[in-house]
Amino acid sequence: MPVAVITGASKGLGRALAAALAEQGWDLVLGARTASALNESARSIGASYGTRVVPVAGDVTDAGHRKELLAAAGGLGGLDLLVSNASALGAEPLVRLDALPLEGLRAALETNVVAALGLVQEALPLLRASEAGTVIAVSSDAGAEAYETWGGYGASKAALDQLAAVLAVEEPELRVWTVDPGDMQTDLYAAAVPDDDDPRPAPEAVVPGFLRLLEQRPVSGRYAAPALVDVR
Incomplete structure (x- = not known):
């Protein structure tokens, strides 16, 4: 069975994607900070x-935790897919750049960029050994567009996009996709903009876009999940 590692997998998009992959027969290593939610x-x-699902609780910014995730994947037989989904906003709720705490920006960069690269570095030997080694970096339209108050988070996602683009050039045998899932009804968005009650798609609605990428395996690049599936 193919094996995937997914960070930020206790709820939201990470959990929805994990369930969809398990339904297709994938074995999974799931990471998240809150052990109780992750274990459940x-x-x-x-x-x-009926697939093998291994929870590994911890913070993705911790190098030891990243090693544990990949060791668990090795224990399942290897690694075919790495999904960097864990994210930090930098401020909750989001604020304008003139009020953004620098320690918050550092935290967003550490989680969204530095830890994502650290995880890739740890995973590369297993991914290179797979016949279908794939990296998915979950990004955001805030990394490509200028939205008020989204500057710190958007900057971190823009940096993630660039790292993924360079990785695709350096590792041409892998598929490296940066995926913008679009607006979703998640705890992350609620923490970012708590006063915004406009309806948004559930994470499960955009998961078919991710599955389509895995099925069709297009060239490495940046993709928008809503463009791959009708989420109306």
């Missing part, structure tokens, strides 16, 4: 689809 997600997904 892993138990539920494993029981529902």
Whole structure:
């Protein structure tokens, strides 16, 4: 069975993608900071689809945790897909750049960029050994567009986009996709803009876009999940 590692997998998009992959027969290593929520997600997904699901609680900014994630993947037989989904906003709720705490910006960069690269570095030997080694970096339209108050988070996602683009050039045998999932109804968005009650798609609605990428395996690049699937 193919093996995937997904960070930020206890809820939201990470959990939705994990469930969809398990339904297709993938074995999974799931990472997140909150052990109780992560363990429940892993138990539920494993029981529902009969695949092996290994929860590894910890913070992706911790090098030891990253090693544990990849060791767990090796224990399942290898690694075919790495999904960097864990994200930090930098401020909750979001604020304008003139009020953005520099320590918040550093935290966003550490989680969204530095830890994502560290995880890739740890994963490369396993990914290179796979016949279909793939990296998905979950990005945001805030990394490509200028939205008020989204400057720190957007800057971190823009940096993530560039790292993924360079990785694709340096590792031509892999597929490296940066995926913008679009607006979703998630805890992350609620923390970013708590007063925004406009309806948004559930994470499950955009997961088919990710699955289409895995099925069709287009060239490495940046993709928008809503453009790959009708989420109306």
